[in-house]
Amino acid sequence: MSNSLFALRTAIAQSAMARRFAGAAAWSVLGAVVSSGINMTLMMMVARILPQDKYGQLILLQSTLMSVSLLAGLGMSAVATRYTAALRSREPERLARILALCIRMTLLGSVIAMLSLLLWASPVATGVLSSVDLYVPVLLSAPSVLFLTLDLYQKSVLIGLESMKLVALSTLAGVLLSLPTMLFLTHQYGLEGAATALSAAAFYQVLFSYLSLRHERVRHDLSRNTAHWRGERSLLGSYALPALIAGGLVGPAHWAVQAILAGRPDGFTQIAILGIAMQWFNVIMFIPGNASKVVLPILTDSLTGNDHKGSRSLLGFSILANALIAIPLAIGMSLFATQILQLYGDSYNDSTLPFRLAVFTAAILACIGPIGTMMSAASRMWLAASTNAAWAALYVGLVYLLFGDSAAGVTQALIIAYVFHTIWTILFARVHLRQIANATAHSATQAPDK
Known part of the structure; x- marks a missing residue:
């Protein structure tokens, strides 16, 4: 952990783009933490009412x-x-x-x-x-x-x-x-x-x-x-439509599995349990999710300006930062799952399994999130749309066919779907990073000698 933190500090100190990211991310993260903390407290109070x-x-x-x-x-x-x-x-x-x-x-x-x-x-x-x-x-x-x-x-x-x-x-x-x-x-x-x-x-x-x-x-x-x-x-077809498919499928997929649960016996009770688990899923995603909002305009500006080396550096920096935040949070929340659930009332004490599955799924997603941001920055929206469509189909399909009777079943389907999503996202990253490396090498060979 200390070596990772040292690498993170070194990256910030040596990279102007990383310093630009860190400055903007500070406000984004601060706002997200405070606002989300208030919202979490509010939902706990509403659960008791x-x-x-x-x-x-x-x-x-x-x-x-x-x-x-x-x-x-x-x-x-x-x-x-x-x-x-x-x-x-x-x-x-x-x-x-x-x-x-x-x-x-x-x-x-x-x-x-x-x-x-x-x-x-x-x-x-x-x-x-x-x-x-x-x-x-x-x-x-x-x-x-x-x-x-x-x-x-x-x-x-x-x-x-x-x-x-x-x-x-x-x-x-x-x-x-x-x-x-x-x-x-x-x-x-x-x-x-x-x-x-x-x-x-x-x-x-x-x-x-x-x-x-x-x-x-x-x-x-x-x-x-x-x-x-x-x-x-022309942007409606070339960018907006695939962006809608890519970004607009996540919420509807979660809604679809909740609708499936609603039609099952004790469905709304299971939705309440699932809703709490997903609230803490979102807690882990607060900082990585808001950091991605900062990364996207900087990475877009970098790729538009053909700064391939800076783009690759920022991607690696973002993945490392997200991992250092999300993984310890998931471990800590899992250890204190019972105590956290008691904040919502005694009726949620036996809901630790979906809670733990949800927070570890969030840790996986946080680590690969910057790759999705890179797809958007590089205007690879149809690729992003296809990967998200595959994830949504797998997630909803698993819930409908195999895991749709309880909140625990839904979170099992969620983690399976994201494991497959991680595999094909990493495959894309390897190909795209190789292209960036080749572009960087080509730029270096074309640069005039001084």
């Missing part, structure tokens, strides 16, 4: 809203981050046109998704979510789809601008307002109150991210002529 089956219904409702909002974004958030990072200093006029396309598509997708939930709340509740009790909560929480989708787009532009401080502060401000709102409404009105609070929380987030983005648009002079934005529509 609601009965176990109602808490499971809330988890399924949250998962549904997140999945719908990801699909409603039509891949525009990925386009916004990638091209903001690549073009903000090189081609600001084209960037303005691309962002004009992105916001129009985001608004279109999010409004259609929200109206669809409002119009078909009854069949969604009874046919898809397997509970007539969720009809009113679906209606009350439907506006959150619009707010979540717009918030994701706005923060994606901020990430592309490397404005991580504003992302962190706007997220924290929204979370601080959400805490009393959720507790009050849940205590007073139960599941319906919690559903209303989901819409309020999403509104807080989109409001603060809008104010932050408005400030940055002026500072970076992004308010340029966008009359010819239709000329950028």
Whole structure:
């Protein structure tokens, strides 16, 4: 461990790109840790207020809203981050046109998704979510789809601008307002109150991210002529669609397995157990996930500028940093699984197996996460889409055919799917790193002698 930490310090000291990463990551990680810590505390309190089956219904409702909002974004958030990072200093006029396309598509997708939930709340509740009790909560929480989708787009532009401080502060401000709102409404009105609070929380987030983005648009002079934005529509097929498939499959896959569980005996209780396990899965992914938001614009800028050596260095640095964070966290959480679960109430004391499987799966994913970021930075989106589609098909298929009776079974399917995902991701990394090495060697031979 000491040798690894020394290697990490040396990498930061010797690499300008690593120092750039570390500076931006500090704000990203700080914001994520504080905001996520507040959210975790909030969900523990809500678990103690609601009965176990109602808490499971809330988890399924949250998962549904997140999945719908990801699909409603039509891949525009990925386009916004990638091209903001690549073009903000090189081609600001084209960037303005691309962002004009992105916001129009985001608004279109999010409004259609929200109206669809409002119009078909009854069949969604009874046919898809397997509970007539969720009809009113679906209606009350439907506006959150619009707010979540717009918030994701706005923060994606901020990430592309490397404005991580504003992302962190706007997220924290929204979370601080959400805490009393959720507790009050849940205590007073139960599941319906919690559903209303989901819409309020999403509104807080989109409001603060809008104010932050408005400030940055002026500072970076992004308010340029966008009359010819239709000329950028080719990005919808070349980047947005594969980005939607790649990034939009994760949430819907988790939602699908929860929907499968909901139709089984004691289903909502098992969803509550699975939801808690996945909350701590996300705890491990907090820092690596937010670090990847910093890596993407820097790596994109590096690859766009043909800095192959710097790109390879940053990739290795990111993998090492993630491993040093995620693996010790997974071990510690596994050792104290019983004590952590007691925070949610006595009814969760016997849920240690899915909890431990989930946190070790998160450690695996954290270590290979930077490779997925490299795919996005290198515009290899169809490759990323195909690998994620294979993972989602394997995960959902295993749950449906073999492991769909309990939260423990779902987490077993999850770790199996991610083991296979790790294998084919590493194979891609080997090929791509070899290409980078060859490009670096070619650049060196072409450089003039001094």
